[in-house]
Amino acid sequence: MKNFSGIHSSVLIGDGVKLGRNVTIGPRSIIYDNVEIGDDCRIGADVILGEPNSAIYNDGDNYSNPVLRIGKASIIRSGSILYAGSAFGARLETGHRVTIREGTRAGENFRVGTLSDIQGNCEIGNYVRFHSNVHVGQGSVIKDCVWIFPYVVLTNDPHPPSNHLVGVTVESFAVIATMSVILPGVVIGTDALVGAGSIVNRNVAAEDVVVGNPARRVASIHDIKSKVDGTNVYPWRLNFDRGMPWEGIGYEAWRDAQ
Amino acid sequence: MKNFSGIHSSVLIGDGVKLGRNVTIGPRSIIYDNVEIGDDCRIGADVILGEPNSAIYNDGDNYSNPVLRIGKASIIRSGSILYAGSAFGARLETGHRVTIREGTRAGENFRVGTLSDIQGNCEIGNYVRFHSNVHVGQGSVIKDCVWIFPYVVLTNDPHPPSNHLVGVTVESFAVIATMSVILPGVVIGTDALVGAGSIVNRNVAAEDVVVGNPARRVASIHDIKSKVDGTNVYPWRLNFDRGMPWEGIGYEAWRDAQ
């Protein structure tokens, strides 16, 4: 049994589904109507793709499932639920039991960890990394190569409960450490670093390090030395390349070649 | 496949189950013994209703599953697990993968978001709203029209680990923002607002706004002006009606008609 290949006999597949070549789907997954899956995707057990959005409960027989597009060579681990009405670039990789609602647009090489909960109607760039259990409110905009760690919440309601949703923006290369909350409308600048457990209630400038409740600037990222060898560690893109488009060649060489 | 109707052929149904009219149950859900489901309920895939409580591991063949009652017109999304021995009023609505243990008593129109974890032996009023990933300890009492946002924890053990459980009480119309912890025995007053990331270690008076670790009073809710248009935003029940019993008529008119 170890290497499932092809589509397991227990998989349920709706109308209008387009499957690329060499797609694997594990036991008991459900592919609802109008899902498009690129070549070479590997989809685990108990996955639901194209979950109907809540309009189905009101529209009944008139409901038509919006398209869900999954780019080629994606890996979707068991128990994940991706709603209809989103689009993901190539090489999406999810952990287990991820939930992603409608209106999510993500670029290439998006990785999203176990139990993460993306509320939909948001934009996610290329090479974005969410660790486990990241919660993204509607209206969030996350640029390229952003890292977000476990139990981070991007909020959107300045006066809960209200009808005024104002999403968070996270600029490219920013890092948000575990258990931080970003309050509605806040912009986290390019290369900025939000320390663990921060409650961020105002904008963070590019390259700033903030910590605390409420979060306040404590340093520039250029001030941070490695606890291992004393060298500069930020901007991280100069020192870390695993899974990034500059892997093996270095960020600057890659950038210059763009 | 888009509109499942009726009971999917893969659903497992135990003894003593009572199904109302026009109930939909998605693929592979399990309805254990003695579950009672009201009319017009829509139950997703991979749902478990009437999960046996832990006594089954000790009592073996003598175990009898307590009744689980689900009120009419409820929506239970895929992957949710509701234990035997609880009761929910009409129009319960859950997100995905919610867990609710035995001894939970909830009123009408309770909405509980994806991944929320209710530990049981607790009381929940009418029109209560939990966003995703809310954790409610045993012994909690939550009155009507309370809002609780993601990653909030209601605790109950003043000296962990101990055998003295003292639940939290949240009075009607109170709002607890994301990533806050309410310590054992604390009472959150009517209309009070707990800001994001607060650790609340003493009672919060009605209409107070508290923030911080430990949380301290910073304002009255009447002091808070909208960042959008400068008007008063709290008590929220005067300004927000979506899904509330006063929707379309206003809180005061509704209250006066009670």
Next chain:
Amino acid sequence: MKNFSGIHSSVLIGDGVKLGRNVTIGPRSIIYDNVEIGDDCRIGADVILGEPNSAIYNDGDNYSNPVLRIGKASIIRSGSILYAGSAFGARLETGHRVTIREGTRAGENFRVGTLSDIQGNCEIGNYVRFHSNVHVGQGSVIKDCVWIFPYVVLTNDPHPPSNHLVGVTVESFAVIATMSVILPGVVIGTDALVGAGSIVNRNVAAEDVVVGNPARRVASIHDIKSKVDGTNVYPWRLNFDRGMPWEGIGYEAWRDAQ
């Protein structure tokens, strides 16, 4: 249906699986290759044991699933996923939808709550208790009789994202209350108590109580009096025995008999 016994007909079982006597496995669970399950284990519905690790996506047909060992008399609740390549002593007990990755070594009587997420490559002692939604980073070392409460994160990357992982160590009998973060490399001393919502950025001495962001010492555990009856409550092992090896005889008598 109430008492499943034996192996449900829908269970999928791989090659090289060893099942002890009197094992129960609920509907639709998947037991991948090379899983070894001890006598008297009770495994719920929708469980995945021996989930292949990520090497399968690269090694393809050459991939061989590492052994997963589950000790006797374990209870694994529905929806949990345990990767191949870990080992658990007798009487493991999980909540629902737990995820435990490869390289986890746990002793006897490990209890891990609903939605907890253990990232693997870690050591866990005997009689350890994780409540719901505990996140354990790779490289963590957790000694005997440790208690960790909901939404606690044990981190491991001092400069995220980096390739330098430095795990947390939690010494025996320590208690970490809800919503706390332990930063990389920190050691939590024997019998220490970390208060709710703490961000712990340096070592905590044995028997110290720390709280806050950043966490600082506020007391010795011997200073804490019960809010119920005014007596000393810590070290908790002198006052609490439910589920512990000294249950019914007291900690000191048990220790003296070792």
